[in-house]
Amino acid sequence: MTDTLFDPAVDARRARRQRVATPPSPAPRPWLAKLAAGAAVGGLVAVVALGISTETGSELSLPGGVTTFIGSLTGLAGMYLALVMVVVVARIPPLERILGQDGMLRWHRWLSPWPLSLIAAHAVFVTVGYAQAAHSGMLHELGALIAHYPDMLAATVALAVMVTIGIASIRALRQRLRRETWWVLHLYMYLALALSFAHVIALGPAFVGHPLTRVVWSVVWAATAGLVLVYRFGLPLVRSVRHQLRVVEVHREAPGVVSVVMAGRQVERLAVSGGQFIAWRFLTRGLWWQAHPYSLSALPQPPYLRITVKQVGDHSAAVARLKRGTRVAIEGPYGNVTRHARTNKKVVLVAGGIGVTALRSLLEDLPKGTDPVVVMRASSEHQLVLRDEMAELVRHRKGTMHELVGSRQQVALTGRRLLELVPDLAERDLYACGPPGMVEDVVAAAKSAGVPQHAIHHEIFSW
Template sequence: MTFEPATRPARSSGRRAPEPRPAPAPRPRLLDAALVVVGLGFGATVGSAIIVETASQLQAPGGVAMFLGNLTGMAGTYLALVMVLLVSRIPHIERILGQDGLLRWHRRLSPWPISLIVAHAILLTYAYAEASHSGLLAQLASFVSSYSGMLIAIVGLGLMVLAAVLSIYSVRRRLRRETWWAIHLGMYLALALAFSHELALGPSFVGHPVTQVLWSVAWAATAGVVLAYRFGLPAYRTLRYRLKVVEVRRETEDVVSLILEGRDLDRLAVSGGQFFEWRFLTPKLWWQAHPYSLSARPKPPYLRLTVKAVGDHSSALAELAPGTRVAIEGPYGAFTTHARRRQKAAIICGGIGITAARALLEDLPKKSDPAVLWRVSTEEHAALAGEVEELVRRRRGTLHVVAGNREEVSLHRVARLVPDLRQRDVFVCGPEGFVEATRQVLAGEGVPPEAVHYEVYAL
């Protein structure tokens, strides 16, 4: 089964086309090692705030608040660094947790650094006001007017609080991806401001060159990791594989497939179910990168993605001209056959979630008897249906395409179409609401959480 562009049929040199390499298997021990390092770093950071404190400083007016303020500041900025590392896309960690897993950890952790840094600001204002026998507002004014470095700290804190407020789910889901991005760039600036503020005024650093050096190394290493994995590696891969659009193929009324051509794609290690952040280099689109899964395993020299038009970016892709250059970031995602623990698999997907499911199917062994449940709004919206049917048939599996809107199609009924669901790994993919509802149904059906692997098509 192939997806080569209609205009350029497969080259028939007589030689077999090179097979693409699968993504390397995740190594969960690396995650344990990373957790130990992060834990030790946290201990050292908190320790450095404790050992600089003396009994007489604690007994002075505002002394306890001063100590707690320094402690919360150190702990908060350290945890902010960990948050940055969680989204820096270190490949070895990303392969274990997947990008959505990393984002979940990032979100779960996020209230801590923000609360600790806000507590730091309040406690220190209180402590200084106590020591100078002034009010809180007068102390705040004195900070701004008399302490160099304090204004930038206040600006940094403001940016952090803004990002935190906009990260609340009900606010975030109304934002466009680009707005979301801009806010997060502001967060990097806030952290840079916090770093220089700490070195200039932090009791753990002023007069302590060793902690200054260690702290600077930790921050520089974090910045290095972000630059390497978020900018360096994508730039290298983009230049190496030189992807360009060769065909835009309409699949259904609102879905198109993009076929891209590149060089050395047999060296690109990617598994079915993974995705890239794609940046199409046209005057209108070059500045935004969006995640789309591969809708088939690579067939060097070609790749394919299949996109449903839901907003400005996804709709614009139907108009791309052949020859458009494409920059990539990835591959990302742990939604691959590496996640399997059982002999048999079931795949449950909603709508355009079929893209990752379709590529994943290709990686499942022949005769693996996959059970595929695919919910679509109408049969006409079932993009790539013929290919999915063929892949399932070759693996001696079963395919149930269930048409109807959310209200009409009960997921419970859908889940019962696979009687041995509990004995299978279950891969779930699609829009957020669909994945969440399916996970709940699977839990209710007695499928253990470790057998459920999912990819959510949402921010």
């Protein structure tokens, strides 16, 4: 074994008992997610009620009145849902701990067609309504709206940006984009929302002549902006400055796979559970502008943290060439595939290739008596990364380890195969980590073998 600053043989459970390790991340409180969902739905009902209550019968009976009313209502609901979408991905720790980043992104993607369609419908209905009222053509009215109404130019630019992002979000197109391009494109959504704010206040029937609703709406927007600033930018900045991490070692684990050890200040204050990941920003030329998620491949050993990275593209390849002393900024820890997710006493962990990293730290973090069965799957023997460390941890916990080597066709992880390996599968929680196809197969196999949904926890190493 390579000589390394990070000792893979340290028993983190004992270290935690002796308080020389980091504390675990706080336990999630699932009721908070229900509360947040209730508040979001309540907010939508209030917004729709506000839109309806501020419309008068006489305004509706005017030419274009009904069309304009529909336009106002769709605009109001669309803008509100756009805020909800932003809050969902604001990385608010109590919510992130329940849903995980995967879950948050799923909600974000599920919601996203709604605000975009409603806002686009708003633009069409309002233009048609105003054209009907003025007895003019739609294009003429559109020009007049942009030229003569306050803040309409900014709102039109905002709509164009939102539509562009909406089109780029279509699955087939998104998959062609680089993750970084996608990320930068998304930053423009914040700009679009900021640009659209003024026209809502200046022209919305629910706000013109209604100072109280103006104040409430402005507070809701300011609070949303505050959440984004605090959790997406502020907290990562504070943690990065507090811990001042630097790369102290890069060593090879297997062909195309390296472990990076970082050291920092007050690492013992970083609350993190096994199975979690951090978005790492290596502050060196060519890498400082992108943060990539890598799981901790062991529980921290203050002052050290360790990740294990497989080279698949430009960032992960550059990680292998990191110089000692490189400064590192962090966002996280994130992720809900942790000891807290467990609903049964016993567990089975299924690692696909480099997915072993998250399960390595999770295994180290699991309490006594979990009788772990570990299944390591890889397409070739040398891709069974960290296998010795896994074997040692399994041995200490009196568990069982299976290694499955071969292509996905050769060693298909079907429900039957899982049951052969783990006969009491249905009485265990199943944790799976790895590439998308593999994790999806394992989840489907586990369900077909009788593992209930709530006992299946997975992290997909993709976006």
